[in-house]
Amino acid sequence: MAITLVDIASPAGLKKYRDTDLAEVKVAVDGTSGTMHSIVIDNSANAAAASFVKLWNLTSGSVTVGTTVPDWIFLIPAATKRTIVFHDGAAYGTGLTAACLTTAGTAGTTGPTSDVVVEIIFET
Numbered sequence: 860m861a862i863t864l865v866d867i868a869s870p871a872g873l874k875k876y877r878d879t880d881l882a883e884v885k886v887a888v889d890g891t892s893g894t895m896h897s898i899v900i901d902n903s904a905n906a907a908a909a910s911f912v913k914l915w916n917l918t919s920g921s922v923t924v925g926t927t928v929p930d931w932i933f934l935i936p937a938a939t940k941r942t943i944v945f946h947d948g949a950a951y952g953t954g955l956t957a958a959c960l961t962t963a964g965t966a967g968t969t970g971p972t973s974d975v976v977v978e979i980i981f982e983t
Contacts, residue, residue: 862886867980876979881912881959882970887919888955893983894948895955902935904973910935911960911967912977918954925968932963935975955981 861880867873873896876888895914902910913929915922930951935941959975960967 871982873980873982876977876981878957878977880974881957881977882975883924883958883960883968884970885915885919885922885924885956885958888914888957888979889951889981889983890918890954891983892950892952893955893981894950895945896948896980896982897945898933898943898980899940899976899978900933900935900943901940901976902971903938903940905971905975906938908937908961908971910971910975911963912975913958913960915956916951916953917956919956921953922956922958924958924960925966928965934963955979 863877865875900912912933914931916930959970961969961971
């Protein structure tokens with residue numbers, strides 16, 4: 860797993876979170892309130908299985924994968940790359956935590972077999 864966080868220069872005031880292998884282990888994208896503007900999810904490496912990127916409006920310490928109800932779930936079909944744009948932004952008030960699983964809904968603790976690359980553009 861390689862995670863990077865890049866500040867996008869002024870005047871935008873945005874940040875880009877990038878994880879080259881988002882999996883079942885929860886990760887802290889942001890530890891404060893903010894607004895998501897877009898998400899790029901690349902599930903190309905998983906040729907036979909869909910992946911579900913789950914996001915919580917909570918700090919990572921408050922999330923138990925498989926038990927805590929996600930605020931957003933994005934289905935990415937097998938061998939697919941998708942870009943989701945929030946034209947008016949998607950606000951979160953506490954923090955932003957992410958995980959990628961093979962099961963829809965709240966349940967499930969198994970990550971995809973191959974790497975899922977996720978990039979989130981947000982501002983705090």
